[in-house]
Amino acid sequence: xxxxxxxxxxxxxxxxLEEKLxxxxxxxxxxxxxRRFGFNAIVVVGNGEGVVGHGLGKANEVSDxxxxxxxxxxxxxxxxxxxxxxxxxxxxxxKAGAGQVVLRPASEGTGVIAxxxxxxxxxxxxxxxxxxxxxxxxxxxxxxxxxxxxxxxLTDPLxxxxxxxxxxxxxxxx
Numbered sequence: 001x002x003x004x005x006x007x008x009x010x011x012x013x014x015x016x017l018e019e020k021l022x023x024x025x026x027x028x029x030x031x032x033x034x035r036r037f038g039f040n041a042i043v044v045v046g047n048g049e050g051v052v053g054h055g056l057g058k059a060n061e062v063s064d065x066x067x068x069x070x071x072x073x074x075x076x077x078x079x080x081x082x083x084x085x086x087x088x089x090x091x092x093x094x095k096a097g098a099g100q101v102v103l104r105p106a107s108e109g110t111g112v113i114a115x116x117x118x119x120x121x122x123x124x125x126x127x128x129x130x131x132x133x134x135x136x137x138x139x140x141x142x143x144x145x146x147x148x149x150x151x152x153x154l155t156d157p158l159x160x161x162x163x164x165x166x167x168x169x170x171x172x173x174x
């Protein structure tokens with residue numbers, strides 16, 4: 001069965017996006033006169049209603065790296081389906097490099113059970129009840145990318161029902 005491709009990129013022009021810095025890394029390059037330092041920043045943006053994006057910015061100054069990261073994050077926004085209880089519809093697994101993130105729906109009142117980098121992404125996204133487990137690398141770069149890949153895989157039950165030509169109730173029965 002051919003995979004259905006959905007358009008994920010959303011223009012950031014008229015969205016009220018919340019920005020969150022996940023991690024700053026200082027890198028150095030040895031040159032003739034000594035060490036030259038640079039910075040890279042991982043950032044996530046979201047509107048709290050199912051739109052989320054992540055970005056990486058690199059520069060010689062911290063503030064420039066953060067700004068580049070926010071600009072980059074705004075360029076790759078996706079919309080994800082969220083339940084009325086602020087959770088996701090089904091289990092998903094995302095992989096990036098040696099990192100793997102498992103996201104599972106949770107009942108009302110559970111909260112966001114997730115590690116640092118993944119928690120930041122889920123907070124700006126607007127998910128309030130979710131369980132997550134990170135396996136493998138705990139590198140913030142890989143964790144954010146893996147969680148983002150997992151969120152990309154989420155499907156709306158209404159969309160699945162329309163694609164199959166059945167009712168939404170039938171989708172949940174099997």
